[in-house]
Amino acid sequence: MLRTFISALLILFVTACSEQEATTSFSRMLGTSDDQFESVEKGGLIVFPGDHQAHTGFRQEWWYLTANLVDEQGNEYGVQWTQFRVALDPTSSPSSTGWQGQQIYMAHSALTTDMIHLADEKWSREHPKMAGVTRQPLRVFLDDWQWNSTTDDLFPAKLNVASERFSYELALDSDSPYQKQGDRGYSEKSADGKVASYYYSQPFIKVSGTISLDGEVVSVSGSGWIDREWSSQFLLDSQQGWDWLAIRLSDEVSLVLFQLRDAKSGQANYAYGRLMSIDGTGVTIEQDQINLKATKQEKVEGRLYPTQWTLNIPAQNIEVTLSALNPKAKMPLSIPYWEGPIIIQGSHSGRGYMELTGY
Numbered sequence: 538m539l540r541t542f543i544s545a546l547l548i549l550f551v552t553a554c555s556e557q558e559a560t561t562s563f564s565r566m567l568g569t570s571d572d573q574f575e576s577v578e579k580g581g582l583i584v585f586p587g588d589h590q591a592h593t594g595f596r597q598e599w600w601y602l603t604a605n606l607v608d609e610q611g612n613e614y615g616v617q618w619t620q621f622r623v624a625l626d627p628t629s630s631p632s633s634t635g636w637q638g639q640q641i642y643m644a645h646s647a648l649t650t651d652m653i654h655l656a657d658e659k660w661s662r663e664h665p666k667m668a669g670v671t672r673q674p675l676r677v678f679l680d681d682w683q684w685n686s687t688t689d690d691l692f693p694a695k696l697n698v699a700s701e702r703f704s705y706e707l708a709l710d711s712d713s714p715y716q717k718q719g720d721r722g723y724s725e726k727s728a729d730g731k732v733a734s735y736y737y738s739q740p741f742i743k744v745s746g747t748i749s750l751d752g753e754v755v756s757v758s759g760s761g762w763i764d765r766e767w768s769s770q771f772l773l774d775s776q777q778g779w780d781w782l783a784i785r786l787s788d789e790v791s792l793v794l795f796q797l798r799d800a801k802s803g804q805a806n807y808a809y810g811r812l813m814s815i816d817g818t819g820v821t822i823e824q825d826q827i828n829l830k831a832t833k834q835e836k837v838e839g840r841l842y843p844t845q846w847t848l849n850i851p852a853q854n855i856e857v858t859l860s861a862l863n864p865k866a867k868m869p870l871s872i873p874y875w876e877g878p879i880i881i882q883g884s885h886s887g888r889g890y891m892e893l894t895g896y
Contacts, residue, residue: 574624574769577733583722585715586689588737589765591622591670593640598622598767600677600684602696603783603890604707604744605878606759613862614748614757615649615878615890616705618698620677620684622670638663644679645870648703648750649877654866655750657700691739691763707746709761714817715739718793719809724766726797727773728807728824734768740783740791741815760785762890764793775800776807778895780829780843782859782879785887789815792855794822794848796829798895805829812853826852835864842867842875842893857883861891 575594592598604616626639640663647656659679661668668679675686675694686694693710716738718724724736742761747754762783772778777800784792791813796805808829810822827850831843844861859879866877875893 577735577768579723583717583735583737589675589691590672592767593624595767596624596769601764602761604759604761605888606744606757608755608757617647617876618696619645620679642668642679644682646682646698646700647868649863649866651862654863655703656868656870658870702751704749707744709742709744711739711742713741713815716813716819718811726771732770732773734766734771736766738793739763740813781892784881784889786885822850826850837865837867840896842896855884857881857885
């Protein structure tokens with residue numbers, strides 16, 4: 538398994554591979570099991586603030602923030618920042634640091650408007666001065682892309698990202714309870730329950746700060762959403778990717794929805810949803826209650842992505858259309874995928890975010 542992992546990383550690092558090769562390598566990394574890594578067990582407890590930290594005994598992990606923001610003129614912006622962690626060797630000593638560290642960190646960032654989509658990435662081996670996660674205060678960092686909290690909790694915090702054409706400096710805060718997905722944080726990723734992750738969210742984040750786009754600085758405010766997830770096997774070999782939706786139905790109610798697709802047919806073979814309230818309560822949406830259908834596709838750099846959907850959940854009186862703010866919002870990075878803000882219309886009105894992988 539380790540050879541598979543290293544080979545996939547070498548493909549991404551060294552070669553100018555095709556999108557299909559990169560996607561296949563990524564899926565292989567997420568879909569191959571290895572008993573040397575820790576396993577996700579039903580009944581395992583997620584505990585705060587400890588589980589904001591890195592879980593280096595598991596193979597992969599991410600801290601994933603999206604935000605829907607507006608400036609003083611009402612112009613819309615989507616912001617995304619994700620820090621990934623990948624373990625190369627689960628048997629390495631916890632004290633291994635510097636160039637002996639066996640954790641690889643990768644960070645993605647993006648800024649999206651209705652006309653522009655910009656994205657960037659950074660890679661680093663774990664190193665106390667280059668990349669990692671610290672406890673007190675909590676810091677998730679790769680070079681100068683940094684989430685800096687004032688305590689060992691996620692909030693309040695500052696997020697700073699600077700790239701060649703865009704940057705943002707954002708203040709993040711939330712007093713809403715965290716939402717544990719699935720069964721108290723045990724989130725299945727297949728109908729047979731063979732793969733799962735530990736997964737929690739905070740979909741009610743107050744965001745304010747500044748964005749710089751091609752040298753023009755604007756003040757922005759809005760709502761953010763962070764997902765935390767870690768596992769040692771995220772997909773089955775028979776699955777090729779997922780569609781993930783963060784849907785704000787109102788200021789006090791949000792819906793997370795994801796489906797995983799079969800590698801042969803391309804059709805969804807597992808789906809999950811959770812309706813979440815700002816007071817921390819939530820309702821799981823069973824797979825047979827979810828009617829999600831792609832109604833429009835956009836061709837971006839030779840690949841078709843479903844950029845408009847209809848969603849019908851009769852039991853919750855939800856019937857909406859989900860449309861990309863910018864249908865061209867493809868992340869042209871080492872691991873390519875589509876990600877950007879969405880507009881919600883119908884029985885509810887609002888904004889949200891969408892991620893599409895494996896196309």
